[in-house]
Amino acid sequence: MSIKDIITVPSDTLKKISEPIVNFGDNEKKLIKDLFETMYHSKGIGLAAVQVGILKRVLVIDVSSKDEKKNPMSFINPVIKNVSKQTSIYEEGCLSIPDTFIEIERPEICEVEYVDLNGKKKMIKCDGLLSTCLQHEINHLDGKLIIDNLSKLKRDFIIKKISKIKKNPDRIIV
Numbered sequence: 001m002s003i004k005d006i007i008t009v010p011s012d013t014l015k016k017i018s019e020p021i022v023n024f025g026d027n028e029k030k031l032i033k034d035l036f037e038t039m040y041h042s043k044g045i046g047l048a049a050v051q052v053g054i055l056k057r058v059l060v061i062d063v064s065s066k067d068e069k070k071n072p073m074s075f076i077n078p079v080i081k082n083v084s085k086q087t088s089i090y091e092e093g094c095l096s097i098p099d100t101f102i103e104i105e106r107p108e109i110c111e112v113e114y115v116d117l118n119g120k121k122k123m124i125k126c127d128g129l130l131s132t133c134l135q136h137e138i139n140h141l142d143g144k145l146i147i148d149n150l151s152k153l154k155r156d157f158i159i160k161k162i163s164k165i166k167k168n169p170d171r172i173i174v
């Protein structure tokens with residue numbers, strides 16, 4: 001297992017559409033382990049393969065709270081099948097857009113078809129944080145980011161701010 005570098009905006013990779021996995025083998029199992037390790041290391045609750053530069057339709061999630069047991073969930077080739085009319089709003093952050101939180105309205109409930117680690121087709125119906133997180137991560141597989149919902153002006157401002165942070169050298173006090 002290894003911790004991967006997470007790609008941050010601005011990045012063309014993050015805008016690309018990920019490819020479905022046809023054969024699930026050792027490489028994909030390793031990828032999922034790496035995604036979990038990277039996600040836990042970065043204290044995120046979800047991570048898609050594209051965020052570490054791998055354009056495959058795979059994502060991992062763990063929405064358990066700090067004092068609960070870990071609950072790692074992985075989704076291969078996830079597809080949203082149904083969504084509710086009711087919506088919910090969360091202030092969402094993204095490991096690829098550091099220090100930025102945006103209020104996003106999404107369907108409250110979603111039904112998602114996916115393939116599990118054993119290659120079995122499964123269906124999950126979820127609400128609350130898991131529903132929002134799953135929709136956020138599936139957006140990543142389609143090259144969509146939470147800043148895409150903002151006006152161009154606001155989006156450019158955020159990207160500029162993050163680019164500046166990226167360029168700055170490490171600050172030290174001696």
Ligand code: ZN
Nearest residue numbers: 093094095096
């Ligand atoms: Zn994200």
